Amino acid sequence: xxxxxxxxxxxxxxxxxxxxxxxxxxxxxxxxxxxxxxxxxxxxxxxxxxxxxxxxxxxxxxxxxxxxxxxxxxxxxxxxxxxxxxxxxxxxxxxxxxxxxxxxxxxxxxxxxxxxxxxxxxxxxxxxxxxxxxxxxxxxxxxxxxxxxxxxxxxxxxxxxxxxxxxxxxxxxxxxxxxxxxxxxxxxxxxxxxxxxxxxxxxxxxxxxxxxxxxxxxxxxxxxxxxxxxxxxxxxxxxxxxxxxxxxxxxxxxxxxxxxxxxxxxxxxxxxxxxxxxxxxxxxxxxxxxxxxxxxxxxxxxxxxxxxxxxxxxxxxxxxxxxxxxxxxxxxxxxxxxxxxxxxxxxxxxxxxxxxxxxxxxxxxxxxxxxxxxxxxxxxxxxxxxxxxxxxxxxxxxxxxxxxxxxxxxxxxxxxxxxxxxxxxxxxxxxxxxxxxxxxxxxxxxxxxxxxxxxxxxxxxxxxxxxxxxxxxxxxxxxxxxxxxxxxxxxxxxxxxxxxxxxxxxxxxxxxxxxxxxxxxxxxxxxxxxxxxxxxxxxxxxxxxxxxxxxxxxxxxxxxxxxxxxxxxxxxxxxxxxxxxxxxxxxxxxxxxxxxxxxxxxxxxxxxxxxxxxxxxxxxxxxxxxxxxxxxxxxxxxxxxxxxxxxxxxxxxxxxxxxxxxxxxxxxxxxxxxxxxxxxxxxxxxxxxxxxxxxxxxxxxxxxxxxxx
Numbered sequence: 260x261x262x263x264x265x266x267x268x269x270x271x272x273x274x275x276x277x278x279x280x281x282x283x284x285x286x287x288x289x290x291x292x293x294x295x296x297x298x299x300x301x302x303x304x305x306x307x308x309x310x311x312x313x314x315x316x317x318x319x320x321x322x323x324x325x326x327x328x329x330x331x332x333x334x335x336x337x338x339x340x341x342x343x344x345x346x347x348x349x350x351x352x353x354x355x356x357x358x359x360x361x362x363x364x365x366x367x368x369x370x371x372x373x374x375x376x377x378x379x380x381x382x383x384x385x386x387x388x389x390x391x392x393x394x395x396x397x398x399x400x401x402x403x404x405x406x407x408x409x410x411x412x413x414x415x416x417x418x419x420x421x422x423x424x425x426x427x428x429x430x431x432x433x434x435x436x437x438x439x440x441x442x443x444x445x446x447x448x449x450x451x452x453x454x455x456x457x458x459x460x461x462x463x464x465x466x467x468x469x470x471x472x473x474x475x476x477x478x479x480x481x482x483x484x485x486x487x488x489x490x491x492x493x494x495x496x497x498x499x500x501x502x503x504x505x506x507x508x509x510x511x512x513x514x515x516x517x518x519x520x521x522x523x524x525x526x527x528x529x530x531x532x533x534x535x536x537x538x539x540x541x542x543x544x545x546x547x548x549x550x551x552x553x554x555x556x557x558x559x560x561x562x563x564x565x566x567x568x569x570x571x572x573x574x575x576x577x578x579x580x581x582x583x584x585x586x587x588x589x590x591x592x593x594x595x596x597x598x599x600x601x602x603x604x605x606x607x608x609x610x611x612x613x614x615x616x617x618x619x620x621x622x623x624x625x626x627x628x629x630x631x632x633x634x635x636x637x638x639x640x641x642x643x644x645x646x647x648x649x650x651x652x653x654x655x656x657x658x659x660x661x662x663x664x665x666x667x668x669x670x671x672x673x674x675x676x677x678x679x680x681x682x683x684x685x686x687x688x689x690x691x692x693x694x695x696x697x698x699x700x701x702x703x704x705x706x707x708x709x710x711x712x713x714x715x716x717x718x719x720x721x722x723x724x725x726x727x728x729x730x731x732x733x734x735x736x737x738x739x740x741x742x743x744x745x746x747x748x749x750x751x752x753x754x755x756x757x758x759x760x761x762x763x764x765x766x767x768x769x770x771x772x773x774x775x776x777x778x779x780x781x782x783x784x785x786x787x788x789x790x791x792x793x794x795x796x797x798x799x800x801x802x803x804x805x806x807x808x809x810x811x812x813x814x815x816x817x818x819x820x821x822x823x824x825x826x827x828x829x830x831x832x833x834x835x836x837x838x839x840x841x842x843x844x845x846x847x848x849x850x851x852x853x854x855x856x857x858x859x860x861x862x863x864x865x866x867x868x869x870x871x872x873x874x875x876x877x878x879x880x881x882x883x884x885x886x887x888x889x890x891x892x893x894x895x896x897x898x899x900x901x902x903x904x905x906x907x908x909x910x911x912x913x914x915x916x917x918x919x920x921x922x923x924x925x926x927x928x929x930x931x932x933x934x935x936x937x938x939x940x941x942x943x944x945x946x947x948x949x950x951x952x953x954x955x956x957x958x959x960x961x962x963x964x965x966x967x968x
Contacts, residue, residue, distance in 0.1 A: 272356040279332030281325035299346035308367035318498035327581035349403035361409035382463030447483040451490030462509030463609025488519035492539035500546035510572035567776035605816035614812035625810030630669030655967030671822035675810035691787035697771035707827035714821035719776040870968030878928030900931035921962035
């Protein structure tokens with residue numbers, strides 16, 4: 260048998276299934292009917308398919324391997340591409356698959372040797388022997404050279420199996436890995452070139468490492484952040500940056516580099532550092548497609564948080580035929596394998612995970628997933644980050660939040676199946692109004708702006724502090740109006756909504772709207788009403804008329820991956836969940852207890868807040884659970900319980916000295932459990948049953964057992 264026969268047999272090239280051809284192409288194919296550049300014959304500048312000369316010679320057409328792809332699929336697609344050649348300069352025949360496969364064994368030998376088969380993962384980039392003439396735009400190959408490569412005895416055999424999945428990283432393990440790498444270098448910039456090489460080899464693989472690295476550098480070695488960013492950018496040329504920007508994860512890395520260098524004052528630098536900064540900004544702005552300032556100013560662009568870029572990055576494709584890829588190839592017991600068993604499989608930042616089962620509720624069809632990130636374990640590991648000041652009230656609140664979490668959701672829960680559109684996290688924060696998920700995301704943006712951008716900003720979503728009222732025609736509130744409507748918001752943000760809070764742990768707006776970063780601008784997406792579903796519905800991939808509305812699964816998977824991979828996002832969830840106790844006090848006001856004794860000396864009868872009434876852990880849990888799911892009903896039901904507890908229980912509210920009696924406080928919690936109600940059928944029985952079933956060791960019924968108000 261010949262070399263060509265061997266490669267035909269080894270890779271099964273006689274018949275390559277469509278699943279093996281699941282590839283992203285770069286340059287990004289033009290939108291039909293625009294034609295692809297013509298493929299012509301000429302002299303190839305690159306003599307091998309690794310990245311050694313990737314920055315110094317002509318750009319090359321590349322395939323990026325998606326889930327289920329094989330190198331046999333690369334060979335088949337390249338063979339088809341070579342057959343479209345229009346201009347010939349040699350007499351070599353159009354190569355068949357065996358010839359192309361044999362040629363790649365020579366051309367790509369060092370590329371695959373430097374990347375062993377056990378790390379051939381989703382997102383792996385295969386540069387092809389097709390180059391781009393930057394003067395004419397033509398694609399250039401040489402069939403004679405390809406024929407000659409095919410006749411060289413191979414130094415390697417192309418692996419025949421599918422690429423492996425990129426695993427969902429454990430964020431705590433990733434923190435430790437990055438900390439060890441950072442501790443091993445005198446300057447963080449020493450890690451720049453190797454990180455750039457990883458991204459060019461596989462744009463999806465290092466994204467979480469890169470973000471964790473920049474986070475630790477900014478927190479612990481801030482002076483090294485800009486040099487690290489410039490070291491990375493200096494190792495790239497325009498076409499490499501453009502390839503990265505065409506993928507979601509590569510684009511995210513470039514955005515992080517942009518945020519590192521955008522605010523540096525070039526006038527403070529001279530010589531090589533200044534030239535490096537200006538070159539880096541131009542390269543990043545061009546690759547990302549950042550909008551020019553208005554009016555244009557030389558070497559100045561609008562932030563991608565202010566005006567949407569022109570480049571829309573692509574995710575690794577997951578066609579229906581390839582959905583079982585992760586289930587068949589992820590290591591047994593890994594989180595990726597566990598996720599692969601779920602329905603509505605999606606790929607986000609190169610990682611495959613489930614958005615949950617599709618169901619129907621109240622005229623909405625879409626996926627829902629209860630999640631896998633358990634609040635109890637997370638709080639045990641990260642309570643110092645959740646409560647950095649060590650406030651015992653917040654620890655008490657966390658205990659209640661964790662206790663009732665099975666009634667609500669896990670940290671990575673996500674649902675797209677009702678008027679709330681996307682519901683996310685352990686308290687089912689929804690985004691159809693301005694008081695739920697938007698508030699969580701604005702807190703997350705302040706707490707970890709880079710992590711927010713990775714998981715949400717990348718997809719052109721930006722929360723912004725707002726006033727109490729909003730409709731399509733509502734003008735942007737003034738700074739004074741924002742401060743009045745948002746007493747718990749950071750003053751820096753009420754003064755400038757695009758600013759970062761000075762004290763992010765304490766930044767809790769009451770209202771936040773959403774903006775979509777459209778091409779060269781931003782458009783406010785006002786909140787939904789019962790009469791008008793509003794623009795957020797389409798943004799979160801909803802379609803269809805009232806009564807038959809349908810959501811696709813992308814946003815559910817995106818929200819889930821944020822909680823699965825970002826400690827900061829889960830911290831933001833817990834902090835926002837704990838802050839709900841203050842929202843309860845604000846929303847419910849105070850209550851008059853029947854039989855309240857008149858104060859000595861006269862004056863109005865004293866009134867009591869939820870903090871006075873619900874001092875049992877059991878009662879606090881009931882109120883919290885109620886406010887999460889039916890906030891508009893809480894005040895009325897507390898009033899009902901306050902007014903009827905004595906009559907039903909026989910317990911007097913006050914002692915002879917006019918103090919609230921503990922037995923009445925205990926009875927109030929029990930009465931409130933009876934009278935509280937929910938809009939959904941069966942919701943009360945399910946929620947009451949769960950909370951009543953928790954043992955006293957988890958939720959004490961004793962007065963004074965909850966000190967979280």
